[in-house]
Amino acid sequence: MNNTKAxxxxxxxxxxxxxxxxxxxxxxxxTVLVLAALMIFVPMAPGWEKVQKSFFNAAxxxxxxxxxxxxxxxxxxxxxxxxxxxxxxxxxxxxxRNAKSPALFPLRIFGATFTDxxxxxxxxxxVYLIGFGIPGLGLPRPWNSPFIWGSLALVLTYxxxxxxxxxxxxxxxxxxxxxxxxxxxxxxxQVLRDVVLPQAIRNVVPSQMNMLIAxxxxxxxLSFIGPVEIFRQAGVFKSLFANFTPYVGAAIIFLIVTIPAxxxxxxxxxxxxxERR
Amino acid sequence: MPKLKLNNVVxxxxxxxxxxxxxxxxxxxxxxxxIGASGAGKSTLLRCINLLEPxxxxxxxxxxxxxxxxxxxxxxVRARIGMVFQNFNLxxxxxxxxxxxxxxxxxxxxxxxxxQPEIENLFERFELADRMHxxxxxxxxxxxxxxxxxxxxxxxxxxxxxxxxxxxxxxxLVGEVLDVLLQLKSQGMTMVLATHEMQFARQAADxxxxxxxxxxxxEGPPDQIFEAPKQVxxxxxxxxxxx
Numbered sequence: 001m002n003n004t005k006a007x008x009x010x011x012x013x014x015x016x017x018x019x020x021x022x023x024x025x026x027x028x029x030x031t032v033l034v035l036a037a038l039m040i041f042v043p044m045a046p047g048w049e050k051v052q053k054s055f056f057n058a059a060x061x062x063x064x065x066x067x068x069x070x071x072x073x074x075x076x077x078x079x080x081x082x083x084x085x086x087x088x089x090x091x092x093x094x095x096x097r098n099a100k101s102p103a104l105f106p107l108r109i110f111g112a113t114f115t116d117x118x119x120x121x122x123x124x125x126x127v128y129l130i131g132f133g134i135p136g137l138g139l140p141r142p143w144n145s146p147f148i149w150g151s152l153a154l155v156l157t158y159x160x161x162x163x164x165x166x167x168x169x170x171x172x173x174x175x176x177x178x179x180x181x182x183x184x185x186x187x188x189x190q191v192l193r194d195v196v197l198p199q200a201i202r203n204v205v206p207s208q209m210n211m212l213i214a215x216x217x218x219x220x221x222l223s224f225i226g227p228v229e230i231f232r233q234a235g236v237f238k239s240l241f242a243n244f245t246p247y248v249g250a251a252i253i254f255l256i257v258t259i260p261a262x263x264x265x266x267x268x269x270x271x272x273x274x275e276r277r
Numbered sequence: 278m279p280k281l282k283l284n285n286v287v288x289x290x291x292x293x294x295x296x297x298x299x300x301x302x303x304x305x306x307x308x309x310x311x312i313g314a315s316g317a318g319k320s321t322l323l324r325c326i327n328l329l330e331p332x333x334x335x336x337x338x339x340x341x342x343x344x345x346x347x348x349x350x351x352x353x354v355r356a357r358i359g360m361v362f363q364n365f366n367l368x369x370x371x372x373x374x375x376x377x378x379x380x381x382x383x384x385x386x387x388x389x390x391x392x393q394p395e396i397e398n399l400f401e402r403f404e405l406a407d408r409m410h411x412x413x414x415x416x417x418x419x420x421x422x423x424x425x426x427x428x429x430x431x432x433x434x435x436x437x438x439x440x441x442x443x444x445x446x447x448x449x450l451v452g453e454v455l456d457v458l459l460q461l462k463s464q465g466m467t468m469v470l471a472t473h474e475m476q477f478a479r480q481a482a483d484x485x486x487x488x489x490x491x492x493x494x495x496e497g498p499p500d501q502i503f504e505a506p507k508q509v510x511x512x513x514x515x516x517x518x519x520x
Contacts, residue, residue, distance in 0.1 A: 180366035180425075183327050184380035184432060185356030194379055198370045 053243075060245040064237045068249050071233035075219045078151055078229070082219070083212060085155045090162030095192075097167060111163070118160035124221050127153040131225035146226035154222070158215055162208060169204035170196060206272055209265035213258055230254075278341050280305040280467045281326070281436055286335035286345075288318075288325050288491075295321045297491040298335070303436075303484075306465040308458075310478035310499075313488035314514060319471035320363075322488070323438045326469070327360050339436065356384050359429030359437040363444050365421040367413040373424045374400070374409040377431045384432065392431075399427045403457055419450030426457055437461065439470040455481075475518055479503050487511045 009017070042048060096104075096111035118126065130153040135144035142148075173196050181191040223232035230250050237246035281303040288296040295318045303309050311319040324330045326337060328344065328351040337345040344354045367376050377396050381387055400406045403423050413421050422442055429437060439458070443451045455477050461468065462481060472478055478485055479499045486496040487510070495508045503519075506512045 176362065176364060176366045177368065179324075179329055180360075180362060181368070181379075182329060182351075183355055183358075183360040183362075184429070185352050185384040186380060187352055187383075190383050194383065195368055199368075202370065 055244045055248055057243055057245040060237075060241050060243045061249050064234075064241070064246045065249050067237070068230055068233055068246060068253060071228060071230040072250075072253050074227060074229040075216070078147065078154075078219045078222060078227070079216055082151050082154050082158070083215065085151075086158045086162055086211075086215070087208075089155060089159040091166055093159055093163035094166035094170065097163070098170060100188075114156075115160045115163055118157045119164070121157075123154070123157050123218055124224065126157050127221050127225060129153075130156070131222070146222065150222035150225050150227060154215065154218060158211060158218075162211055165204050165207045165211065166200065168207075169200035172203050173199045203272075206265055206269040209261070209268060213261050213265065216258060216261070217254065279303060279338075280307070280340065281469070282338040282341075283322075283326070284336045284338070286322070286325060286337060287333045288321055288330060289333050295491050296325065296332075299488075299491070299493055301486065301493065301496075303467060303469060305467055306462075307483040308462050308468045308470065308481060309484045309486065310482040311469065311471045311486050311488055312473070312475065312478060312514075312518070317488040318491035319488055320440050321491075323360065323440050323469065323471055326436075327358050327438060328354050329360075352384070356380075356432055357435050359432060359434035361422070361425050361429055361437070361439045361442050363441045365413070365418075365425045365445070367421055367425055367428070369413050372410050372412055373405065373416065373427075376413070376424060377428045380428070381431050396427075396431055399430055403427055403460075417450060418446045419453045422446065422454045423457055426454075426461075436467045436469070439468065439472070441471050441473060443472070443474055473518075475503070475515075487514060489514070 045051075093111045093114055096107040097115070099105075099108050099111075127150055131146050131150045134149045134152075135146065138144075177195055177199065178191055181195040182188075186194070220229060220231040223229055223235070228236070230253060234246040234250040238244055279302045281301070283299050283301040286296050286299040287294070299318075299322060301309070311322065313319055321330060325332050331347070332345055335345070336343050339354070339357065367373075368379070371379065374396065377399065378389060378392050381392050381396070382389065397406070397409065400409050403426070405420065405423055405427065408416060408420055408424070413424070416424065425442075443454050446454065451474070455474065458468070458470070458477075459481060470478070470482075482499045484496060485499045485502040486493045487502065487506070487508070488494065489510050495502065495506060495511045502511065503515065506515060
């Protein structure tokens with residue numbers, strides 16, 4: 001007995017450690033093999049030299065990267081004012097669709113139509129129609145700014161999706177919570193505000209994180225109607241240097257932001273799954 | 278005048294009649310136990326009394342006042358009738374104290390500081406003072422159910438309804454919850470229980486009603502119901518339930 005304890009490992013622990021080492025070894029070997037294959041075979045492709053020069057040009061990257069970062073600030077700006085607007089409008093649409101009182105019936109129809117329309121039209125089309133259409137009314141500066149109307153297009157589209165997520169969150173709160181709150185004498189509105197919504201919103205935080213990540217990327221669609229954000233800036237550099245490397249630079253900048261955000265969203269999602277169990 | 282009176286209460290869900298003409302009288306300070314198989318209509322009857330379910334026909338009186346008039350605002354009725362549920366239904370995003378304070382704050386329009394002494398006193402009375410600041414998922418089932426009772430009592434109800442409040446508990450936790458009921462009874466609370474705890478009903482109830490198919494088949498003092506049931510249905514049910 002003392003001997004096994006001194007060794008610090010039971011038979012099972014020894015076996016499991018052996019298995020772990022084995023799996024790690026296999027994983028490492030296979031990773032090395034795949035990487036080696038990529039490094040050997042890709043450069044053997046006939047167009048590799050050209051691709052390397054036009055997509056992975058270090059000189060172009062160092063020259064353009066700071067300016068790309070500046071342009072990315074435009075994306076961040078548009079994101080920062082659109083995201084809260086989306087959260088508010090999305091929640092409003094979700095509540096409108098769930099309104100039960102007959103006086104609010106028009107609101108209900110409005111909510112349903114809104115989500116149908118903006119989920120049914122491609123984002124880029126909404127951006128075009130609103131971004132070119134509304135300034136086309138001949139509005140004076142600054143009201144003809146593509147920033148305003150492009151952002152509005154994003155807000156409308158994303159609110160439709162975000163509203164549906166909020167709605168699923170509201171539905172995910174068990175009816176017994178409503179019963180309990182009503183039995184205490186709370187009004188429908190108080191039940192919604194104090195009991196249902198706090199739980200509903202908490203339940204959908206991970207899903208809404210994914211919407212934020214998608215929004216961060218879709219801000220680039222505004223480049224089609226004018227604002228010089230990172231994608232358009234990369235396009236300008238592409239023409240200037242006759243080289244595609246700025247696009248790779250832009251992709252890297254996106255990844256620096258989105259990978260941690262995605263990981264965080266996954267973490268939240270996993271934690272929620274654990275809590276539900 | 279009876280504290281609570283049900284007169285020919287009918288409740289249907291679509292084609293399905295769940296309560297088919299229930300008559301019940303509960304006097305001030307009485308504990309009435311509703312017994313019967315699952316699906317007999319016990320829970321639905323309690324939900325009807327609290328106006329959580331609108332009734333199709335009949336009347337429900339509290340102190341002689343008809344609370345079941347269609348279109349009547351249910352909030353002030355519910356504020357006078359406390360209800361405790363099988364699965365506790367505590368609000369998971371609030372501490373025990375916040376759970377108990379929500380309704381008095383919103384309905385009785387009192388501030389947290391006004392309520393604090395009164396509610397803390399309730400927690401102390403039911404030996405939950407050290408659990409006040411815990412969230413529901415940090416409490417045992419028995420503690421959660423006692424917090425749910427405190428939450429209902431915080432509204433100072435005149436009548437309390439208990440819907441199989443020990444059915445979701447581990448057997449060793451049932452006792453602490455039943456003790457709370459005895460405590461309330463000794464303080465003169467008017468109570469209606471739907472329950473499967475036959476021993477408890479027998480010892481503590483002032484009146485026992487046996488329900489089947491949405492009807493009270495037989496009612497009377499516990500001794501009479503448990504020792505000498507008159508109806509065959511009651512005899513059959515008890516033979517199985519007490520086995």
